Amino acid sequence: MNDRQKDILRILLTEQQPHVLTKQLAERVNCSEKTVRNDLKVIDQYLKEHTNARLVKKPNVGIFLEIDVEEKSKLFKQLLAADNPIDLNDEERLLEIAYRLLMETKHVTLKSLAEQFYIPKNVVKKDLRKIEGWLKKYHLTFISKRKIGLVVKGTEQNKRLALANLHQLIHPQFFNRRFIKSQFPPHEVDIVEKELKQIENFYDFTFTDDSFESVLIHTLIAIKRMKMNQSVSAVANSSQVMKTKEYAWTKRFLKKLEPYFSVHFSEQEILYLTIHILGAKINDPTAAKLTLDTQTQPLVDSFVHEIIQRMSRLTNVEFHKDQELQRGLSVHLLTTFQRLAHDLPISNPMLDDIKKMYPYMFDSIITVIAELKEKIPYVIPEEETAYLTLHFQASYERLKKVSAEDQRVLIVCHMGIGMSQLIQTKLERYFRDLHIVGCVGKAKLDDYLSKYPIDLVIATMPLSLKQVPSITVSPLLPESDIRKVEQMIQHRNGHPVAIEGKSELLKFIREENDVGKSTILYKLK
Structure with missing residues (x-):
């Protein structure tokens, strides 16, 4: 629409009277009635293509819009965006286009997308190819009709799944739903x-x-x-x-x-x-047992028992002696099996990092799952294998850790039980002077700090705390973050901190393979 047509649409959206005459519109936008009638055809076409609103023309009565409150708000937003075009970067534009296509119930033309985002059609086509490839993950496809446009084809369930995970279109390694949240x-x-x-x-x-x-x-x-x-x-x-x-x-x-x-x-x-x-x-x-599901719980119990026993035999680590591992796996797998049973996707933004840091543990679990495939009705994806790796790695760390009692530390983690346990046991094993008092989510942090004395907060996301010192670390706690924690404690204590297990021998061992079968880089005599 041109500027005059947008002005006419604004008048129709804001008019207090039930009907507006063509003559009145002509006077208000300073043109002829014939021009207004031609403009109304363009507006009518725009509404049909982009909204659920209807332009109604009644002879000898006038013109009005049939439109609900939500649609009216959407139209105002579109008009505002047209008057004040935002210079979106490539990623933001990709999200905006994907969101519009998933929300639309009607066909969308390349021309309308090019006009909306002020980009050439060939750029739109490039974006659409990337979006189409990503949509296949959710069993969604584009249906394109010549001179009509394209529409997303698939079930409503799958469209909603794609919308909820739209952030993964541009950042598959992050959990960040800021864009989709901003649409409400x-x-x-x-x-x-x-x-x-x-x-x-x-x-x-x-x-x-x-x-x-x-x-x-x-x-x-x-x-x-x-x-x-x-x-x-x-x-x-x-x-x-x-x-x-x-x-x-x-x-x-x-x-x-x-x-x-x-x-x-x-x-x-x-x-x-x-x-x-x-x-x-x-x-x-x-x-753990929030659900009364009589089918899933026995399956989880059986699988937990089998995987722990087989992992113990395969790695020569006494995982069967760790009750915390059994409880943690039961909690985690109950929700995992529910997701698999209902074909919900399992995302793990740190899959590649986990495979790199704990290759032996990851490969061992892959081997055991392959042995158990006849005993469970689901295919366990790599993303889930990586989560299981965290649970077993945390157990391994627990089984060989040195306990600590001095400084009271609270862990704030947004990634769930397996990750929290891994961070906790790694820290307690490396540092004698730490006493981990708990692991909480960000939502419960203030309440915890008001009730218990805490010397230090270690978090997997940035925090703005005034009452307690805090430090941000990667959820997998690599060597660089161990050093950051060491420096923080050293600063608070005023003296060097002993780190467990840092002997000369470890210079010759790859730490990422640290599970009892480490790779020796040099032949020791």
Whole structure:
């Protein structure tokens, strides 16, 4: 649309009278009535291609828009963006295009995308090829029709999964849902966040930070798609899902949201979100058996027993003596098997790093899983194998650690039980002067600090703390971060810190293979 046509559309959007005459529009935009009538054809075409609004023309009465509140807000946003074009970088533009295509229910033309983002069509085509390749991961495809445009083809469930994981289109190694979260009004995000936290408090458990964000985003997407009349289809194993505790309180959670958003969650929508909550990670191992699922729990128990026994024999490490490993695996695999049962993707942003740092442990688990493939009904992906590697590596660290009692340290980790345990046991093994008092998510940090004396906070994400010194480390705690922690403790103590196991012999050993079968780089005599 040209500037005059945009002005006409603004008038129709803001007009207080029920109808506007063509003559009135001509006077307000300073042109002829014939020009206005031609402009209205362009506006009508634009609305058909980009919105669910309708331009209605009644002879001898006038012109008006049939449009709901959400669509009106969307149109205002588009007009504002057209008047104030934002210079997006390539990654931001890619996300914006993918988001629009996934949200649209109508065909989108290359021309409209080129005009929206002020880029040539060949750049749009390049972006579309990248988006199309990524969509295949979610069993989605582009359907293109000549002179009409293209549309994303696939199930509503898969479209929502892609939307919730849109950040991985540009940064597959990060958990960062900032873009998709920004597509919702802040007050809507606050409402869902508040009700989700009340569910955590009522049932006395907490999601990991990433799982909390994931459930939050899936809920917001569900609300928005329902308002667009895009509902999920039948959910597999629905009768089994309905027997779980999570189904009961998911229903309670969603019913509390209905009056805020003027929506009604159908049975299928409740089941759909329950599945995502069943597949979410929790922080507290003692809250492992949240679900009443009578099929998954026995399968988890059997698998945990088998993998621990086989790993003990394969590596000559007494994993079977570590009760914490058994509890941690039970918590983790219960949600993993729920995800696999309902074909939900498993993401691990640190897959390559874990394979590099712990190759022997990773390969050992691959071997054991291959032996057990006939005993479980799922294919375990590499991403999940990497998570299991963290649990076993943490156990290995525990079995050989030296305990410490002096400085009280709190770990703040957003990645779940396996990662928290690995950080904790690594730190306690390396440093005599540390006493790890707990591992919490960022949401519980302030509450913990108000109740317990803490000397140092070690976090996997940047924190702004005034009352307690803090240091940020990588979740895998490489050698460089060990040195950072060493310097921090040294500074606080005022004297050098003893680091366990740092003998001359270790100069000849690759630390990333440290699992009892290290690789000797030089022949020692």
